[in-house]
Amino acid sequence: MSNIVYHLPDGTSSHIDVAPGQSVKDGSVNNNLVGIVAECGGNCSCGTCHVHLAKEYEGFFADVSDEEKEVLEFLDGVDDESRLACQLIVREFDINIHVRVADSR
Template identity: 55%
Template sequence: MPEITYVVPDGSVHVVDVPAGQSVMDGSVRNNLPGIVAECGGSCSCATCHVYLEGEFADLFDEATDEERELLEYAEGAQPTSRLSCQLIVTGSCDGVRVTVAPEA
């Protein structure tokens, strides 16, 4: 099972096993990690699961959809590495992925 590393807003680091087919958001919510609120439950209609995805891992996930890019355009603290964790679907090749939860998520 792929291990995903989450750096949460207080600076603590959590390594979580996330089954392939689940989202990075699911891994955080199911393990009660702080920072990812996920108000919309993963339907890509809010930005409360905003994370920064380190560039070396970007190719492991599908590109952001127009809908996701639009939401991120208005997200507080958005950066070029910003993604919505609900849209980052884990695959077997995602072992070792590291995300930083945006402070305003």
């Protein structure tokens, strides 16, 4: 298992263990965290799982796809650390990753 630390918009943080093969979205949704809605079920089409992933963690995940870039174009608060949690698939054991959940208010 890898530990994902979700920094939520309200200033709190939650530590969730996520197995390889699962997404950062899965860890959040399966544990009922507020902030990652994933209306499309993880199909990279709605943008409701927008998170900010620090550059130091990029190497743990696949590069941003063209499809993901297109979805991100239509979201507010996008920066160079923006990713969709449904596209961040955990590939390794025993890593600690921090993501900042985008404020959708």
